[in-house]
Amino acid sequence: MPQSGVVVEGLVKRFGSFEALRGVDFAVAEGTVVGLLGPNGAGKTTTINILTTLLPADSGRAWVAGYDVERQPQLVRSVIGLTGQYSAVDEDLTGRENLVLVGRLGRLGKSAARERAGELLDVFDLTEAGDRLLRTYSGGMRRRLDLAASLMVAPQVLFLDEPTTGLDPRSRLQLWEVIGGLRSVGTTIVLTTQYMEEADQLADRISVIDGGRIIAEGTADELKTRVGGNVVHLTLCDRTATSKAADLLARAFAVAHGELVVDDDLGTVQVPVAEGSAALVEAVRALDGEGVEVADLGLRRPSLDDVFLCLTGHIADEPRPDAPMLRRPRSSMRGR
Amino acid sequence: MTTLSQPIAFPTAEERAALPPRRVLGDITILAQRNLRRLLRNTGLIVFSTIQPLMQLILFAYVFTSVVDLGEGISYKDFVVPAVLVQSMTFSAMGSGVGIAYDLQSGMIDRFRVLPIARSAFLVGRIVSDSLRLGLQSILLVAASLAIGFHFQNGFVGAVGMIVVLVLFGMALTAFSAWIGLAVGDPESVQPAVFIPVLPLVFTSSAFAPVSRLPEWMQPVAYVNPITAAIDAARGLALGNDTLERVSDVSLTTSLLQFAAWWVAIVVVFTWLAVRRYRRG
Numbered sequence: 092m093p094q095s096g097v098v099v100e101g102l103v104k105r106f107g108s109f110e111a112l113r114g115v116d117f118a119v120a121e122g123t124v125v126g127l128l129g130p131n132g133a134g135k136t137t138t139i140n141i142l143t144t145l146l147p148a149d150s151g152r153a154w155v156a157g158y159d160v161e162r163q164p165q166l167v168r169s170v171i172g173l174t175g176q177y178s179a180v181d182e183d184l185t186g187r188e189n190l191v192l193v194g195r196l197g198r199l200g201k202s203a204a205r206e207r208a209g210e211l212l213d214v215f216d217l218t219e220a221g222d223r224l225l226r227t228y229s230g231g232m233r234r235r236l237d238l239a240a241s242l243m244v245a246p247q248v249l250f251l252d253e254p255t256t257g258l259d260p261r262s263r264l265q266l267w268e269v270i271g272g273l274r275s276v277g278t279t280i281v282l283t284t285q286y287m288e289e290a291d292q293l294a295d296r297i298s299v300i301d302g303g304r305i306i307a308e309g310t311a312d313e314l315k316t317r318v319g320g321n322v323v324h325l326t327l328c329d330r331t332a333t334s335k336a337a338d339l340l341a342r343a344f345a346v347a348h349g350e351l352v353v354d355d356d357l358g359t360v361q362v363p364v365a366e367g368s369a370a371l372v373e374a375v376r377a378l379d380g381e382g383v384e385v386a387d388l389g390l391r392r393p394s395l396d397d398v399f400l401c402l403t404g405h406i407a408d409e410p411r412p413d414a415p416m417l418r419r420p421r422s423s424m425r426g427r
Numbered sequence: 428m429t430t431l432s433q434p435i436a437f438p439t440a441e442e443r444a445a446l447p448p449r450r451v452l453g454d455i456t457i458l459a460q461r462n463l464r465r466l467l468r469n470t471g472l473i474v475f476s477t478i479q480p481l482m483q484l485i486l487f488a489y490v491f492t493s494v495v496d497l498g499e500g501i502s503y504k505d506f507v508v509p510a511v512l513v514q515s516m517t518f519s520a521m522g523s524g525v526g527i528a529y530d531l532q533s534g535m536i537d538r539f540r541v542l543p544i545a546r547s548a549f550l551v552g553r554i555v556s557d558s559l560r561l562g563l564q565s566i567l568l569v570a571a572s573l574a575i576g577f578h579f580q581n582g583f584v585g586a587v588g589m590i591v592v593l594v595l596f597g598m599a600l601t602a603f604s605a606w607i608g609l610a611v612g613d614p615e616s617v618q619p620a621v622f623i624p625v626l627p628l629v630f631t632s633s634a635f636a637p638v639s640r641l642p643e644w645m646q647p648v649a650y651v652n653p654i655t656a657a658i659d660a661a662r663g664l665a666l667g668n669d670t671l672e673r674v675s676d677v678s679l680t681t682s683l684l685q686f687a688a689w690w691v692a693i694v695v696v697f698t699w700l701a702v703r704r705y706r707r708g
């Protein structure tokens with residue numbers, strides 16, 4: 092039995108005849124952040140709902156902090172925090188009351204809950220709004236309070252389902268900062284997102300999910316490398332030297348001439364390379380020794396968007412063509 | 428913005444997962460308190476569920492009493508007031524289902540479902556807070572009944588007994604309404620979903636006329652109707668056994684037993700259904 096972190100093996104979930112999850116596997120080492128990256132309808136929320144005991148799986152198994160999600164749900168619930176895709180807050184309570192309620196039900200004593208609520212309001216910049224009813228909060232404030240609520244009991248494993256979707260840039264940066272802070276105190280985090288940038292920024296490892304399956308897994312760097320590595324981009328001082336430069340670079344990086352992109356008019360050469368910034372030094376050294384001067388050079392890495400397009404064959408917003416039409420359920424219990 | 432400190436010393440997973448009875452009671456209390464706090468901020472519901480029966484009381488006491496003569500040595504007012512009070516509980520109990528549907532919609536139920544609390548705490552907390560609300564409402568309505576000239580012919584103990592029956596009846600309906608709220612999941616649809624089965628039961632009960640004076644086809648329905656049982660019990664406690672026997676052909680003991688049987692059945696069945704609905708995602 093796995094001892095910590097999160098382990099997911101072959102999760103399958105059907106809604107009627109529609110198979111939303113078709114064998115999802117991934118693992119999260121203790122104290123690390125895994126980003127579940129995928130488009131709308133990929134199965135992110137369904138996966139999170141199963142891991143947080145909200146939804147039973149049809150087959151497959153999962154362990155959270157070593158506890159079996161299906162057989163030990165009560166233990167799982169006592170070590171996790173969840174910020175769902177839609178905020179779950181009580182509109183008729185104040186921010187502070189919301190937090191204290193969750194804390195007390197999460198087994199904090201009265202005064203500990205109050206103390207922790209005060210601290211979290213502070214962290215999330217909500218101290219001033221803390222004694223106002225939630226229904227007066229803006230979307231960003233509500234989202235921050237929602238995240239604060241899932242941190243009341245300092246979970247061992249935290250699940251964040253699209254935590255920044257629909258947030259303004261300032262609130263997004265603020266959440267990123269808090270999530271970074273949680274990682275640094277050793278919280279294991281499973282985070283879903285549709286934003287490549289967010290996965291890149293926050294996650295140690297990324298699992299790309301599409302159509303109910305994990306289609307790629309690795310660090311952001313590994314995924315980028317899989318898509319075709321890096322390209323060194325050079326501009327020469329002397330435009331007439333491009334063919335000489337091309338010869339030298341092809342030899343230095345052991346690539347065929349056909350793989351280089353040479354532009355005589357602009358005096359530029361592009362070379363595909365396996366390594367990262369070391370390639371820049373190597374390129375300059377190869378040219379400098381033969382008296383070819385470089386005016387400008389740079390390394391272009393494929394973006395995660397490139398990765399995504401390459402892996403899924405579609406951009407990150409088209410739903411699965413076979414997916415049932417569904418009004419977004421606000422709760423895992425809706426839409427049955 | 429400051430960064431998050433190390434957490435206050437939290438209990439271990441096993442400690443947090445344990446559910447000794449004391450802790451379950453604590454959770455129920457916390458959840459019931461939350462409902463009551465919300466209630467105080469939504470005075471609309473309190474006003475709605477008190478005004479409605481008040482108007483009915485006035486209508487019956489001043490309009491129908493002058494035209495309906497039951498004989499049997501009892502005024503129509505004294506006959507009908509306990510029934511109006513019982514009926515008012517159906518309106519109030521509907522509020523429970525509406526509140527639960529809101530909790531479903533706002534995501535609060537999912538928030539509770541990922542916390543290590545007993546699976547029954549949410550529903551029992553709701554039943555507790557709403558029973559308190561129903562109790563308060565009953566007392567207000569009893570005061571209003573006295574003001575319009577209702578006679579408690581069975582003394583103070585009878586009056587208290589009637590309030591107990593009202594609250595118990597409301598509690599059973601709360602369990603039903605909670606299940607509806609969870610099953611329907613949208614606040615607007617709760618009201619019709621509760622009333623469609625309940626209103627016909629009210630009209631085919633002993634509420635507005637003695638069963639013996641109802642149309643013949645309706646009488647068997649009225650006899651086995653749980654609302655008849657509740658109304659006869661309330662009426663018997665308020666007016667005394669003799670009056671009840673004269674107008675309803677049942678004794679107070681029989682109607683109390685019938686009411687108790689119905690109460691247990693409704694509470695057990697619908698609490699079970701609602702808890703099942705709550706646990707299953």
Ligand SMILES: Nc1ncnc2c1ncn2[C@@H]1O[C@H](COP(=O)(O)OP(=O)(O)O)[C@@H](O)[C@H]1O
Pocket residue numbers: 106109111129130131132133134135136137138411414415416417420425426427
């Ligand atoms: N309760 C449900 N009933 C029917 N289909 C559902 C239900 N919940 C999700 N689905 C479907 O399962 C697929 C995965 O949904 P979801 O996990 O919410 O995706 P994501 O969170 O990645 O956007 C979608 O096609 C969605 O329409």
Ligand SMILES: [Mg+2]
Pocket residue numbers: 132135136137176252253
């Ligand atoms: Mg989702």
